[in-house]
Amino acid sequence: MNQPQLSETFLFRQFFDRTSCTYTYLLADTQTKEAVLIDPVIELAERDRKAVQELGLNLIYALNTHMHADHITGTGLLKKLIPTCKSMIAESSGAKGDILLKNSDKVKFGNFELEVRSTPGHTEGCVTYVCHSQSMAFTGDTLLIRGCGRTDFQGGSSDILYDSVWKQIFTLPENFTLFPAHDYKGCTKTSVAEERELNPRLTKSKEEFVKIMAELGLPYPKMIGEFCFNSFVFLLATIIPLIELKMYNERGLLLVDVSLCTFKMGDA
Numbered sequence: 001m002n003q004p005q006l007s008e009t010f011l012f013r014q015f016f017d018r019t020s021c022t023y024t025y026l027l028a029d030t031q032t033k034e035a036v037l038i039d040p041v042i043e044l045a046e047r048d049r050k051a052v053q054e055l056g057l058n059l060i061y062a063l064n065t066h067m068h069a070d071h072i073t074g075t076g077l078l079k080k081l082i083p084t085c086k087s088m089i090a091e092s093s094g095a096k097g098d099i100l101l102k103n104s105d106k107v108k109f110g111n112f113e114l115e116v117r118s119t120p121g122h123t124e125g126c127v128t129y130v131c132h133s134q135s136m137a138f139t140g141d142t143l144l145i146r147g148c149g150r151t152d153f154q155g156g157s158s159d160i161l162y163d164s165v166w167k168q169i170f171t172l173p174e175n176f177t178l179f180p181a182h183d184y185k186g187c188t189k190t191s192v193a194e195e196r197e198l199n200p201r202l203t204k205s206k207e208e209f210v211k212i213m214a215e216l217g218l219p220y221p222k223m224i225g226e227f228c229f230n231s232f233v234f235l236l237a238t239i240i241p242l243i244e245l246k247m248y249n250e251r252g253l254l255l256v257d258v259s260l261c262t263f264k265m266g267d268a
């Protein structure tokens with residue numbers, strides 16, 4: 001199947017974080033210079049700032065596909081490095097952001113736009129960003145290349161993830177290119193047609209899929225372990241009563257999951 005051609009004025013870059021195997025995407029209109037970043041990682045905010053500056057772009061939004069458990073989002077730091085930039089995340093994520101997105105919202109940059117599609121399952125607040133004019137979608141951790149996001153923590157549900165993928169991603173045209181938030185095997189992109197045919201989990205019935213997900217037995221992402229033992233938040237988790245920790249969670253500023261010994265920061 002032929003890959004869709006990108007518009008001449010559409011700039012696209014795929015960046016990679018070797019530690020958490022996270023992809024960050026830079027999209028821009030080279031005519032108006034307006035740009036957006038999807039899923040920036042805090043340790044690489046300076047890389048992203050430099051790329052935006054070197055390319056002469058005006059970063060208007062830093063977007064997250066969800067609240068990440070395996071790394072801290074770079075949107076808070078990017079806002080400090082580039083004061084014109086505003087952060088975006090789904091309202092249903094419970095996280096803090098300048099703009100809280102809902103299903104079907106449009107994120108405009110120059111003459112291009114991203115449609116927000118709610119795709120819960122890996123977390124309750126996961127979204128997929130679809131750029132119809134360029135036949136591409138950014139699936140976050142909902143759909144990975146020949147895989148999908150795990151559903152065993154952070155409010156995950158394999159039942160819900162299955163419906164999200166089939167109703168919101170596999171209904172896109174077959175030639176749409178799909179870009180995930182992670183890949184652990186060195187792959188960079190896929191397509192709706194490929195995943196509909198070859199995804200070893202999602203080509204199964206929902207019942208089989210739920211069973212596969214329940215039996216995955218994945219270790220926790222290695223960054224979670226690092227957060228656990230190296231961070232001051234973990235120290236707090238041992239001394240603050242549970243009720244307090246839940247309050248942090250609801251405010252979306254800081255989340256500590258004592259049962260898993262994990263934490264993540266909301267957008268600052």
Ligand SMILES: N[C@@H](CCC(=O)N[C@@H](CSS)C(=O)NCC(=O)O)C(=O)O
Nearest residue numbers: 069070141147148149150218221222223
């Ligand atoms: N092996 C990796 C972490 C793998 C992992 O759990 N990744 C998450 C996304 S980050 S929360 C996931 O959903 N994976 C699904 C899968 O099938 O791998 C590491 O060492 O960090």
